[in-house]
Amino acid sequence: MHHKNLIFFVLLCQVRRLAAAAAAVAVLAIAAAQASTAGGIASGKSLAMERSKGNCLACHRIEDGKLPGTIGPPLVAMKLRYPERAALKQQICDATIRNPDSRMPPFCRHGILTEDEVEQIVDYLYTL
Amino acid sequence: MKNYAALLLLGLAPLLSLAGPEEDREAFVEYYQARFPDVPFAEFANGIYAIDEDARRQWQDIEEFPPYEFAIEQGESLWHETMPDEAKLADCFAQPVADIRPAYPRFDAGRGEVVTLALAINHCRQAHRLPALPYDSDELISITAYLAYAARGKPVATRVPADEPGALAAYEDGKRFYYSKRGQLNFACADCHVTSVGLHVRADRLSASLGHTTHFPVYRSKLGAVISLHQRFFGCVRDVRAKPFALQSKEFRNLEYFLSYMGNGLEFNGPGARK
Numbered sequence: 001m002h003h004k005n006l007i008f009f010v011l012l013c014q015v016r017r018l019a020a021a022a023a024a025v026a027v028l029a030i031a032a033a034q035a036s037t038a039g040g041i042a043s044g045k046s047l048a049m050e051r052s053k054g055n056c057l058a059c060h061r062i063e064d065g066k067l068p069g070t071i072g073p074p075l076v077a078m079k080l081r082y083p084e085r086a087a088l089k090q091q092i093c094d095a096t097i098r099n100p101d102s103r104m105p106p107f108c109r110h111g112i113l114t115e116d117e118v119e120q121i122v123d124y125l126y127t128l
Numbered sequence: 129m130k131n132y133a134a135l136l137l138l139g140l141a142p143l144l145s146l147a148g149p150e151e152d153r154e155a156f157v158e159y160y161q162a163r164f165p166d167v168p169f170a171e172f173a174n175g176i177y178a179i180d181e182d183a184r185r186q187w188q189d190i191e192e193f194p195p196y197e198f199a200i201e202q203g204e205s206l207w208h209e210t211m212p213d214e215a216k217l218a219d220c221f222a223q224p225v226a227d228i229r230p231a232y233p234r235f236d237a238g239r240g241e242v243v244t245l246a247l248a249i250n251h252c253r254q255a256h257r258l259p260a261l262p263y264d265s266d267e268l269i270s271i272t273a274y275l276a277y278a279a280r281g282k283p284v285a286t287r288v289p290a291d292e293p294g295a296l297a298a299y300e301d302g303k304r305f306y307y308s309k310r311g312q313l314n315f316a317c318a319d320c321h322v323t324s325v326g327l328h329v330r331a332d333r334l335s336a337s338l339g340h341t342t343h344f345p346v347y348r349s350k351l352g353a354v355i356s357l358h359q360r361f362f363g364c365v366r367d368v369r370a371k372p373f374a375l376q377s378k379e380f381r382n383l384e385y386f387l388s389y390m391g392n393g394l395e396f397n398g399p400g401a402r403k
Binding site: 058070103 | 312313314315319320323324327328329330331
């Protein structure tokens with residue numbers, strides 16, 4: 001009986017240690033995931049601002065961006081106005097789908113931005 | 129509903145079938161006048177200064193000591209130089225000096241193409257055993273600066289003769305160019321200078337295309353140089369990341385023909401000064 005209990009106790013400890021280790025790994029993983037999202041947001045922001053990339057600021061007012069253009073509507077409250085990520089992505093990738101005469105460049109269709117870069121810009125826009 | 133559609137068709141049909149250069153021009157002018165009801169028609173010869181008070185004040189300061197004066201002087205002395213056979217440039221032109229600039233661009237039926245002032249000057253040189261000047265050269269641009277200055281106050285009166293099918297074709301070609309989307313950024317000239325007129329691209333405010341040709345060549349303070357209209361076309365085409373066209377290419381000459389016609393009735397006021 002005693003013996004059995006001891007074995008049980010040891011097993012329990014092992015399990016706890018494993019669980020702790022697993023928890024630690026999970027925390028690390030979450031931290032890593034958060035870090036990459038924060039990185040995605042930062043790089044999305046610079047992709048949106050850079051003249052040679054999105055240059056969205058040429059036409060849209062965006063929070064603290066300097067000397068914004070006024071050709072398109074201000075980019076604000078994006079989550080509210082674009083609850084669907086796919087719709088926002090489509091507007092950036094090819095604005096002419098929604099409006100054939102759009103003055104907004106079709107960023108993916110004309111190879112100005114990659115889909116991956118647009119994903120990062122969308123991450124950033126959802127913080128606005 | 130059906131009635132509406134019929135009315136719409138009835139209303140539009142005459143516009144569509146009649147639309148020639150003169151109807152195009154009237155619609156062009158009306159658009160800008162509706163957009164800027166306080167701006168008198170004649171003011172559109174002044175580009176962005178017609179609609180932007182701050183820019184206008186800075187321009188008036190600049191005009192106290194015109195930065196294009198040197199180009200006019202250089203152009204005047206080149207105008208009076210004799211060519212190897214003793215002829216002068218003026219000998220090639222039938223008009224008094226003040227009427228030369230307003231005579232271009234014109235459709236030359238014999239050549240079957242639009243001839244611009246820069247082209248006519250080079251034709252003259254070549255007829256008198258001189259090589260053509262490069263279209264971005266100081267010499268050629270200053271000769272056009274002198275002729276622009278001599279023509280100040282004359283009305284723009286571009287002609288697309290009805291009995292000359294080639295002229296209408298060239299005009300239509302220029303018009304198509306103006307309204308076609310191009311380049312990686314997918315912009316037509318009209319996207320910026322018609323639909324977005326008065327709005328900002330970053331810090332730059334967009335001028336109306338009505339009057340775009342009246343004041344060239346232009347001193348650009350950004351470049352510290354006097355540039356031709358085609359150099360400006362070149363810059364706008366490059367900025368939309370499109371295939372560039374050569375200065376004085378057929379495409380740009382036809383574009384100039386179309387835009388000059390749109391500006392009919394404004395006054396020549398070159399050379400100009402811009403940012």
